[in-house]
Amino acid sequence: MSGAFTGRHALVTGAGQGIGAAIARMLSAEGASVTLLGRRREPLEMVAASLTSATTIVTADVADEHQVSLAFSAARVQRGAVSILVNNAGQAESAPFRRTNSELWSRMLAVNLTGTFNCTQAALSDLLTARAGRIINIASTAGQRGYAYVSAYSAAKHGVIGLTRSLALELAPSNVTVNAICPGFTETEMLQESLANIMAKTGRTEAAARAELVKTNPQGRLVQPDEVAEAVRWLCSDAARSVTGQCISIAGGEVM
Numbered sequence: 019m020s021g022a023f024t025g026r027h028a029l030v031t032g033a034g035q036g037i038g039a040a041i042a043r044m045l046s047a048e049g050a051s052v053t054l055l056g057r058r059r060e061p062l063e064m065v066a067a068s069l070t071s072a073t074t075i076v077t078a079d080v081a082d083e084h085q086v087s088l089a090f091s092a093a094r095v096q097r098g099a100v101s102i103l104v105n106n107a108g109q110a111e112s113a114p115f116r117r118t119n120s121e122l123w124s125r126m127l128a129v130n131l132t133g134t135f136n137c138t139q140a141a142l143s144d145l146l147t148a149r150a151g152r153i154i155n156i157a158s159t160a161g162q163r164g165y166a167y168v169s170a171y172s173a174a175k176h177g178v179i180g181l182t183r184s185l186a187l188e189l190a191p192s193n194v195t196v197n198a199i200c201p202g203f204t205e206t207e208m209l210q211e212s213l214a215n216i217m218a219k220t221g222r223t224e225a226a227a228r229a230e231l232v233k234t235n236p237q238g239r240l241v242q243p244d245e246v247a248e249a250v251r252w253l254c255s256d257a258a259r260s261v262t263g264q265c266i267s268i269a270g271g272e273v274m
């Protein structure tokens with residue numbers, strides 16, 4: 019590790035497990051001070067214990083604008099202005115469209131899309147003062163193509179990509195880049211939930227359910243959280259300063 023991000027303050031949402039935890043570990047190993055944001059303290063404390071740089075924990079539901087505002091204020095008091103924002107918190111509930119009621123629809127939009135909006139609003143003035151501000155939205159291949167039975171999640175992730183592209187243009191004259199990373203099926207707790215769901219609804223074994231998800235990836239494997247963290251590392255680097263408004267698929271060729 020190079021300590022390339024020493025002196026920068028990175029805030030990662032949904033940092034208690036999975037992709038968010040992998041990103042937080044990478045940023046910390048590169049010397050950034052890291053704020054871990056999530057709804058519950060305990061998983062964040064476990065991740066914090068594995069980090070090597072200065073770490074702050076703040077709790078908030080990203081869908082709640084007021085909680086987000088308080089959490090960002092606390093992070094700023096402890097670690098200074100945020101210069102890297104990783105909007106990673108997300109949830110993926112599945113249902114056929116005819117059983118997608120307005121509550122499920124609203125939940126998916128609130129967490130995945132409005133959550134990204136709330137955190138970006140809360141960080142923007144900080145990012146504009148940074149030497150190299152970075153907004154990295156963890157979207158999904160579900161923001162680039164459709165999948166049956168996750169219309170609300172997919173609509174929200176398409177929205178995240180629209181927000182990414184528009185804000186990138188708006189901020190292009192500044193020092194802030196805005197990009198989305200679009201993982202395919204990735205080996206995390208969220209994936210375990212998807213497997214459990216498929217098994218419950220179809221009676222398949224775990225191996226058969228897993229094979230069904232693996233099949234979507236032309237490389238025939240699941241993405242690992244560290245692969246997503248590596249893309250974040252590059253987007254945060256000076257080498258990527260001309261890269262903005264992009265959706266980077268990490269999905270073995272599933273989306274072209």
Ligand code: NAD
Pocket residue numbers: 031032033034035036037038055056057078079080081106107108109110129133156157158159200201202203204205206207208209
């Ligand atoms: P995960 O469920 O393992 O972790 C998500 C984290 O976000 C958890 O710590 C959870 O508590 C937190 N979170 C959820 N709702 C929140 C809220 N309202 N406020 C604050 N924190 C909240 O999921 P993951 O697989 O690590 O997913 C991370 C991101 O990557 C998500 O945005 C997800 O949509 C996206 N993604 C995941 C996959 C996959 O296959 N795992 C594929 C594509 C995209």
